[in-house]
Amino acid sequence: MQTTADTAGRSDAAPPLLLVGARLPGTDRLVDLHLDRGRIAAVTPAGEARHRGIRRLALDGRFVVPGLHDRHVHFSQWAMVSRRVDLTGAESAAAVAQLVGASVARGDREVIGFGYRDGLWSAAPTRAVLDAVSGDVPVVLVAADLHACWLNSAALRRHGVGELGGASGVLREDDCFRLVREIANVADDVLDGWVADAARRAAMRGVVGITDYEMRWNRDDWVRRVTSGADALRVSFGVYTQHLERAIAMGLRTGDEVAETGGLVTVGGYKVITDGSLNTRTAWCFDPYAGLGADEHPYGLATVAYDELVPLMRRAHEAGITPAVHAIGDQANARVLDAFEEVGCTGSIEHAQLLRRRDIDRFARLGIVASVQPEHAMDDRDVADRYWAGRTDRAFMLAELAAAGVELALGSDAPVAPLDPWVAIAAAVGRSRDGRAPWHPEQSIEARAALAASTGGRGSSVGAGGVADLAVVELDPLTVSAEELRRMPVAATLLGGRLTHSQIE
Numbered sequence: 001m002q003t004t005a006d007t008a009g010r011s012d013a014a015p016p017l018l019l020v021g022a023r024l025p026g027t028d029r030l031v032d033l034h035l036d037r038g039r040i041a042a043v044t045p046a047g048e049a050r051h052r053g054i055r056r057l058a059l060d061g062r063f064v065v066p067g068l069h070d071r072h073v074h075f076s077q078w079a080m081v082s083r084r085v086d087l088t089g090a091e092s093a094a095a096v097a098q099l100v101g102a103s104v105a106r107g108d109r110e111v112i113g114f115g116y117r118d119g120l121w122s123a124a125p126t127r128a129v130l131d132a133v134s135g136d137v138p139v140v141l142v143a144a145d146l147h148a149c150w151l152n153s154a155a156l157r158r159h160g161v162g163e164l165g166g167a168s169g170v171l172r173e174d175d176c177f178r179l180v181r182e183i184a185n186v187a188d189d190v191l192d193g194w195v196a197d198a199a200r201r202a203a204m205r206g207v208v209g210i211t212d213y214e215m216r217w218n219r220d221d222w223v224r225r226v227t228s229g230a231d232a233l234r235v236s237f238g239v240y241t242q243h244l245e246r247a248i249a250m251g252l253r254t255g256d257e258v259a260e261t262g263g264l265v266t267v268g269g270y271k272v273i274t275d276g277s278l279n280t281r282t283a284w285c286f287d288p289y290a291g292l293g294a295d296e297h298p299y300g301l302a303t304v305a306y307d308e309l310v311p312l313m314r315r316a317h318e319a320g321i322t323p324a325v326h327a328i329g330d331q332a333n334a335r336v337l338d339a340f341e342e343v344g345c346t347g348s349i350e351h352a353q354l355l356r357r358r359d360i361d362r363f364a365r366l367g368i369v370a371s372v373q374p375e376h377a378m379d380d381r382d383v384a385d386r387y388w389a390g391r392t393d394r395a396f397m398l399a400e401l402a403a404a405g406v407e408l409a410l411g412s413d414a415p416v417a418p419l420d421p422w423v424a425i426a427a428a429v430g431r432s433r434d435g436r437a438p439w440h441p442e443q444s445i446e447a448r449a450a451l452a453a454s455t456g457g458r459g460s461s462v463g464a465g466g467v468a469d470l471a472v473v474e475l476d477p478l479t480v481s482a483e484e485l486r487r488m489p490v491a492a493t494l495l496g497g498r499l500t501h502s503q504i505e
Contacts, residue, residue: 014038014468014497015055021046022059024461025451025478033064035468038496043464057504062491063476067208067469068421069234069456071371072350072411074146075212076184076221079194081415085113087141092121093129096141096150101133112183113141114415116150119279119383124293125150127169140183142176144379145416147280149176166295173276173303181215192225198419199232203500205420206471206490209234209456211411213271213324213350217243219250219258226261232500234456234469236268238324244270244316253320263496269324269347270316274304275332278353278380281387283329285354289387300329306339314343323347324371330354330394337362348409351376354388354395363406370401371409374427374450375417381439392440398428399443408445408453422488425450430482447478447485468497472504 019033030046034054085103090096096116103111111134118125130139130152138155142148151169156162159182164175171179186194202210210233212218218237226235239247247267258265276282281289281296288298304312313323323340327333328351336349337359348369353376363370377384377396384392402408410424417423428450431438438444452460460478462470472492475484493501 016041017494017497018054018056019064019470019472020056020058021061022064022472023061023476025063025065025448025476026461030061033462033470035494035497038468038498040462040464040466040468043462057492057502059472059491059504062472062474062504064462065206065451065460065471065473065477066455066458066462066466067471067493067495068206068454069209069211070202070207070411070414070419070421070424070454071211071409071456072373073210073212073414073419074214075195075198075210075235075414075419076191076214076216077146077180078414078419079191079198080184080186081114083194084142085111086115087113088115088117088144090116093118093123093125096125097129097133100130100139100141104134104137109137111137111139111141113139115144116141117144117279117379117383119281120386125168125170127151127153127156127165127167130169140179142180143280145277145279146180147176147277147282148172149179151179168295172280173282173301177215188221188224192228192230195225196230196232199230200501202419203232203493203495204490205422206473206488206493206501207233207419207421208469208471208493208495208500209236210419211236211238211268213238213268215240217246219247219252219265219267222265223258223260226264231262231264231498232495234264234266234495236266238268238271239316239321240271241312244312244321247321248315248319254322267321269322270313271324271326271350272304272309272312273326274302274309274336275327275329276301276303277328278383278387283354284327284332284335285329285388286331286334286356287391290389291386299331302332302335306335309336310339310342313339313345313347317343317345317347324350326350328353330356330359330391334359337366337368340366340368351413352401353380354391355397357394357400360397360400360404360406363401364404369407369409371411372396372398372401373411373413373417374398374424375412375433377431377439378427378433379417393442395440397443398445402445402449408449410450410453421454422490423486425454425477426482426486428453429485432482433486451477468494470494
């Protein structure tokens, strides 16, 4: 399934361009790529092209690959992260409190932080820990997985959720999502500026497209941005349950272009979240988690009942909006596959982190895309070893999914992991980070497969007739190490034949 438009997008703004002296992955042979009207008009041996008056860009042997797509992002949240207190390095509740206290000491009237992971902390979060360093300054801290947030007493009062926070001050799942939407209520012009910065950073990593699952009415946001000049990315926007009837009433269908955006914005899938996450210990599993607190659910949570899920998926499918269903735990994945089979439609499962082996063949038989985020395996390996002990051989099973013929689509879930497809590709290939031994290396996939799963359905190589969405990189992604993939130098990015990033003189 491909939900990104296969049109050139603003091709009238991209004059012909000749990329001279390029190499394609897996070969040392030099070629020239002639780009015209947003497409690759021809690929010829280097030096044979004779096109007077056409701009030429000398690649000097650099490698050209299809432009990269991040299949799962929360783009507004990603754009906001750099404006929030960074909690990613905090290894305890006390360490988080120290960061909050420093922010309060600087005179901040409200503290919003992002990135804590409490799955391995020796002491659980409590509101008292935050109250001790914040006083009357409201504090809202969003977990790295976006499925929990931790508040002090002042913030619980401000947002009217004191009865939900309890002694911990932690909100999970739907309660958390509502609060995250509330604190993300930034003026359009401000948020659009942050989004434009994030889009430019993405282009610097070879990204030409994203699937945005922000919990907003994304259609109008992206139309406003693109018509105001934001043209660095193709965007496929997701539709959540609270907006499903609005989308249907407007006649939106997955894959359709939004006319006023010149092909840059298309309708994505119907996003529904059916369970929680591993780090919040709410992913819905067949086996119980080990060592949970008294207020936690031993098997995780099913956040949408099956008899609600099936009608919602059927309603979306019959209206032409393809379901894209969040499932992380093995029981959640099994039930979502049941729902796809009952509705009789295809679509994607977003995350697919823990699976029963019998369900891999069902992915293939039903034609369900596994939309996965390989870097989560690197972030979650220790938490998985603790809470999913004895079953981590069934976690992040990329190799077995691929071997069964299941289509993989790689993403980041940014801001949960960085919006950088090279990071995802490296994690899929190496199953390692920071010099550690690979984690379940039997589930790694080849670089060609990882690259193909990161290009919006365009495979791992470029050829004549294809859309001129391209990334120019310094190294051959098919031959370098996983660590070199993670740091891949990107020299240029083109969208529809138009440069959105270039470091080439």
